[in-house]
Amino acid sequence: MRFLPRKKRALLSAVGLVVTVVIMVIPLGPLPPLSNLLSPSSGVWHAHVPQYATGVQYLNLTQNGSTGSVVIYTETDGFIGIASDRNWSLYYEQGFQEAKYRLAQLEFLKLASLGDLSSLVGKSALSTDNFVRQIQDLQVAWQEYRGLPRNSYTYRALSEFVMGINSYISSLNSANYPLLFKLLDYTPTPWNVTDVFAVQQLFLWENSAGGMDPIYFNYALQKMNATVVRALYPAYPAGIQHPIVPYSLNPSVYSEKGNMGNLSLYTPSYNYTSNVTVSSSAIIGNYSKMSGESIPALGGPLVGALNINYFPFRDFGSNNWAVNGVRTCNSSALIANDPHLTTSVPSIWMGFQLVSPGQNVVGVTFPGFPGVILGHNQDVGWGATNGQVQQTYFYAEKTSASRPYQYYMNGTWHHFQVTNESVPVSGGNPESLTVERAANGVVLYTSPASIAMDWTGLYPTDEIQFFLMIDRVHTVNQFRQNLTQHFKVAIQNWAVADSSGNIGIFPFGNYPVIEKGNPRGILPGTGQYNWVGFIPQKYLPYLYNPSNGFVFSSNQITVSSNYPYYVGWDYESGFRADESYTVLNSSSHFDLTRMQQLQLNVHDFSTGVFVPPLLKSLRNAGLAGSSLYANLATWNGNFTLNSTVASFYYSWLYQYLQDVFNPYMQKYGINQSEGLHSHAFYVELESTYHGPLVEDLMNWTMNHPDTAWFNNPVTGAARNASTLMVQSFRETWDYMNRTYGKLSSAWDWGNVHKRELSSFFSVNALNTTELPSAGDSNTLDASYGNVSNFGPSWRMTVNMSNPLAGMGIYPGGISENPLSQYYDNNFAPWNNGVYYLLIPYNLNTLPAQFLYLYRSGVTP
Amino acid sequence: MRTVLRIIQLLQIPVALLLSAFADWMLIAVSAVVIGYFAGGNRRESLLVGAYSTIGVILTIVISDQSIGFSQAALFTEIAGIPGGYLLPLILTVTLSFLLGLFAYLLGSSFYFGKKRESEVEEVKEPVN
Numbered sequence: 004m005r006f007l008p009r010k011k012r013a014l015l016s017a018v019g020l021v022v023t024v025v026i027m028v029i030p031l032g033p034l035p036p037l038s039n040l041l042s043p044s045s046g047v048w049h050a051h052v053p054q055y056a057t058g059v060q061y062l063n064l065t066q067n068g069s070t071g072s073v074v075i076y077t078e079t080d081g082f083i084g085i086a087s088d089r090n091w092s093l094y095y096e097q098g099f100q101e102a103k104y105r106l107a108q109l110e111f112l113k114l115a116s117l118g119d120l121s122s123l124v125g126k127s128a129l130s131t132d133n134f135v136r137q138i139q140d141l142q143v144a145w146q147e148y149r150g151l152p153r154n155s156y157t158y159r160a161l162s163e164f165v166m167g168i169n170s171y172i173s174s175l176n177s178a179n180y181p182l183l184f185k186l187l188d189y190t191p192t193p194w195n196v197t198d199v200f201a202v203q204q205l206f207l208w209e210n211s212a213g214g215m216d217p218i219y220f221n222y223a224l225q226k227m228n229a230t231v232v233r234a235l236y237p238a239y240p241a242g243i244q245h246p247i248v249p250y251s252l253n254p255s256v257y258s259e260k261g262n263m264g265n266l267s268l269y270t271p272s273y274n275y276t277s278n279v280t281v282s283s284s285a286i287i288g289n290y291s292k293m294s295g296e297s298i299p300a301l302g303g304p305l306v307g308a309l310n311i312n313y314f315p316f317r318d319f320g321s322n323n324w325a326v327n328g329v330r331t332c333n334s335s336a337l338i339a340n341d342p343h344l345t346t347s348v349p350s351i352w353m354g355f356q357l358v359s360p361g362q363n364v365v366g367v368t369f370p371g372f373p374g375v376i377l378g379h380n381q382d383v384g385w386g387a388t389n390g391q392v393q394q395t396y397f398y399a400e401k402t403s404a405s406r407p408y409q410y411y412m413n414g415t416w417h418h419f420q421v422t423n424e425s426v427p428v429s430g431g432n433p434e435s436l437t438v439e440r441a442a443n444g445v446v447l448y449t450s451p452a453s454i455a456m457d458w459t460g461l462y463p464t465d466e467i468q469f470f471l472m473i474d475r476v477h478t479v480n481q482f483r484q485n486l487t488q489h490f491k492v493a494i495q496n497w498a499v500a501d502s503s504g505n506i507g508i509f510p511f512g513n514y515p516v517i518e519k520g521n522p523r524g525i526l527p528g529t530g531q532y533n534w535v536g537f538i539p540q541k542y543l544p545y546l547y548n549p550s551n552g553f554v555f556s557s558n559q560i561t562v563s564s565n566y567p568y569y570v571g572w573d574y575e576s577g578f579r580a581d582e583s584y585t586v587l588n589s590s591s592h593f594d595l596t597r598m599q600q601l602q603l604n605v606h607d608f609s610t611g612v613f614v615p616p617l618l619k620s621l622r623n624a625g626l627a628g629s630s631l632y633a634n635l636a637t638w639n640g641n642f643t644l645n646s647t648v649a650s651f652y653y654s655w656l657y658q659y660l661q662d663v664f665n666p667y668m669q670k671y672g673i674n675q676s677e678g679l680h681s682h683a684f685y686v687e688l689e690s691t692y693h694g695p696l697v698e699d700l701m702n703w704t705m706n707h708p709d710t711a712w713f714n715n716p717v718t719g720a721a722r723n724a725s726t727l728m729v730q731s732f733r734e735t736w737d738y739m740n741r742t743y744g745k746l747s748s749a750w751d752w753g754n755v756h757k758r759e760l761s762s763f764f765s766v767n768a769l770n771t772t773e774l775p776s777a778g779d780s781n782t783l784d785a786s787y788g789n790v791s792n793f794g795p796s797w798r799m800t801v802n803m804s805n806p807l808a809g810m811g812i813y814p815g816g817i818s819e820n821p822l823s824q825y826y827d828n829n830f831a832p833w834n835n836g837v838y839y840l841l842i843p844y845n846l847n848t849l850p851a852q853f854l855y856l857y858r859s860g861v862t863p
Numbered sequence: 864m865r866t867v868l869r870i871i872q873l874l875q876i877p878v879a880l881l882l883s884a885f886a887d888w889m890l891i892a893v894s895a896v897v898i899g900y901f902a903g904g905n906r907r908e909s910l911l912v913g914a915y916s917t918i919g920v921i922l923t924i925v926i927s928d929q930s931i932g933f934s935q936a937a938l939f940t941e942i943a944g945i946p947g948g949y950l951l952p953l954i955l956t957v958t959l960s961f962l963l964g965l966f967a968y969l970l971g972s973s974f975y976f977g978k979k980r981e982s983e984v985e986e987v988k989e990p991v992n
Binding site: 009010012013015016017019020023024026027028034037038040041042043044047048049050052182186766768769821822 | 887941
């Protein structure tokens with residue numbers, strides 16, 4: 004066979020070459036060009052894993068004629084110690100280290116905070132971006148930035164921190180970008196101080212309790228009459244409650260007149276004038292994405308596989324407590340904290356010990372934040388749980404088609420403050436967005452009515468300053484002062500202990516006050532229902548060295564029922580709080596070991612409430628002869644790995660809840676698009692017991708087992724607690740047999756219930772393997788859902804008489820790179836209840852600087 | 864003469880290695896064009912130069928890799944929902960580098976400066992091994 008003639012060969016080979024090159028250089032759908040993607044020197048074949056070698060590194064940083072000596076000590080537990088003789092070089096290095104190990108996470112957080120996710124992942128992120136822009140994250144961040152004195156400690160710390168981030172970014176070439184950047188063809192951009200404030204705003208939003216609940220609950224207020232609302236949704240839950248600040252321990256904050264007497268918490272203050280079903284469901288459907296009640300999948304890139312956890316800071320529940328000498332039987336005060344956030348890889352936390360003149364603090368911080376947010380220094384230890392205080396109020400603005408961009412308030416027409424935004428969208432044209440802001444909030448929806456949301460986070464505050472300042476405090480009272488001055492939004496229950504044996508808990512912040520109406524639903528926007536201020540500081544609930552010797556919180560109700568101000572009603576079921584209260588109140592001689600045992604407690608308090616009446620009902624129904632009955636009767640209520648009855652109880656309670664309340668949802672036409680499964684209408688067990696209905700169930704079962712509220716509201720069939728418990732028992736028995744076979748070890752809780760660390764970017768391929776897990780959503784060692792991916796995202800216990808022996812752990816590892824051995828190396832130890840020394844003071848390898856302020860004569 | 868030409872063609876291996884390691888791997892087409900221009904060739908030699916290009920590229924991956932690049936390629940396919948680990952990226956990389964070398968060499972050889980040799984070469988039968 005002859006070789007082709009020259010001309011023909013030239014033509015054909017040129018065509019072949021061009022075709023090959025074209026295939027290589029054009030983007031293939033969501034993927035970048037193959038020439039980039041497969042490039043041996045910079046594409047997927049070239050992996051850059053920032054080396055995390057344990058040990059010590061010394062370096063000098065010079066800036067504007069100042070030289071900072073820096074010592075970096077890295078540990079296998081993922082904690083990075085940074086000691087410097089200059090404050091500026093400390094924060095610079097912290098920024099550098101955060102970028103080094105978490106660059107992709109930082110960039111995703113920044114884009115999410117700026118409302119720019121669509122520019123990366125396409126149109127599917129548009130609703131999230133729009134919402135972030137509607138709540139004016141960036142504008143508020145700019146206001147906070149402008150309000151920060153340039154000579155302040157905070158400004159300097161933030162400036163240095165972002166310089167450190169940028170220094171790392173500029174040190175990279177595209178070949179060394181994280182894999183996700185290569186797949187998305189993304190180039191990281193330099194950070195500035197406002198970006199940090201924007202990330203702070205995202206954190207504040209996601210930790211502001213209440214969220215969109217009033218939008219949902221207005222539906223119940225309109226559909227149900229006041230008697231039903233009062234029975235199903237009491238403003239103050241009946242049953243067992245252990246408030247964080249009960250009247251008995253601090254009556255002084257209960258002495259004001261308050262506003263509770265003026266509010267109408269069982270009737271709507273605003274009704275849609277059009278068809279209620281259509282209108283409210285339209286709004287709710289639209290807001291479900293924004294509120295985080297359902298997280299949409301991003302369909303765009305990588306055949307739908309790549310996503311982002313839109314709500315990375317979202318707090319699902321947490322525990323903290325502190326005990327003093329009354330409970331330790333000596334002069335020591337101890338603190339424990341485990342915030343329940345998504346347990347992801349990479350973790351939402353990074354662990355640091357930060358040492359510089361005047362401070363030696365160790366604990367965790369969010370990527371994108373300088374300093375330490377939760378932790379301890381040589382004098383004070385602190386932890387936080389979500390305060391569950393309502394900081395979002397909704398208003399239906401009065402508008403007119405003849406008066407565009409205006410709203411009616413206090414007798415006159417006002418112009419909305421209008422901002423026109425252009426949202427860049429990857430693979431498409433920019434989308435325009437008009438944001439309207441009234442005096443009582445930002446308009447989130449314009450049809451069928453203009454609904455505005457007022458949120459305490461719409462106004463500039465300086466929580467980051469608080470985070471930096473508390474790293475340096477010496478007493479509980481100094482902590483409290485900083486809290487009073489700087490922490491206003493996303494109210495947390497801050498439990499604090501100091502080395503002098505003092506303890507306290509301070510759910511401080513801006514609690515909005517209105518004079519009338521129902522803040523549980525939508526309020527008229529005409530002015531009379533606007534905020535008139537915040538609860539005065541001296542009436543904010545708190546405890547300082549209470550007589551019982553402990554403070555505690557697990558997202559339960561903040562105050563007793565006679566507290567004069569409305570503070571919200573979005574609380575946890577209280578089972579975790581009940582458990583910790585029971586143990587703390589009945590124990591003494593607390594030490595670090597007992598604190599850890601309590602943190603790892605897997606006893607479900609609800610079993611003590613429901614199992615006895617269940618057993619009685621089974622006996623009455625002639626079902627006492629079964630082996631399952633015998634197991635239930637002898638069960639201690641612990642959700643251990645080998646408990647078969649735990650699996651049954653878990654499913655049974657879910658079934659019981661559904662059997663009681665689903666008919667109500669059916670009767671009032673509450674379906675998925677109308678908020679079913681949201682807080683007020685929570686009839687699920689898969690993820691949590693959150694919501695008021697399970698509290699009703701507890702109260703009715705314990706105190707009113709024959710109440711008519713057990714009757715089926717649809718059919719009118721008479722029911723009571725006993726008949727329903729037996730019915731749900733039978734249903735659960737069938738379900739368990741269908742799902743797991745006959746009663747055997749297949750029913751073991753460890754076979755039914757697992758934990759995993761899910762990808763921060765919602766890429767399933769990057770999840771960890773599942774591990775059998777003890778605990779459930781009601782236990783202090785909380786593990787929500789059958790395959791749990793949220794729970795104690797950080798555990799810390801410290802005896803402030805010996806803070807060097809403080810211990811902690813966060814699941815996952817320091818590295819965001821799945822190819823690193825430090826990606827998930829702490830997952831199994833964390834799941835097994837292991838704690839690490841936060842400051843490895845017993846190791847000869849620890850440089851002396853890290854014992855500054857603990858040992859005399861040591862300088863940073 | 865033939866040995867010299869073979870050596871020239873073999874140069875595509877280190878050149879492809881260097882280009883893909885330190886520059887843009889698509890430049891292996893340029894080197895293949897140049898080699899084709901100077902070496903001329905037949906069908907078998909074209910295939911060989913395509914293979915040399917591939918060898919150079921794969922050597923770059925293997926040398927710089929220490930197995931972590933293959934792991935990352937496998938991770939990429941997992942993220943994208945493509946089965947087979949790093950096989951698809953590897954097949955694509957091999958195929959594209961081969962095609963670049965092959966077509967570019969053919970193109971270069973079409974303009975071979977030594978007309979005489981090409982006609983000779985065209986008449987040479989495939990060697991029997």
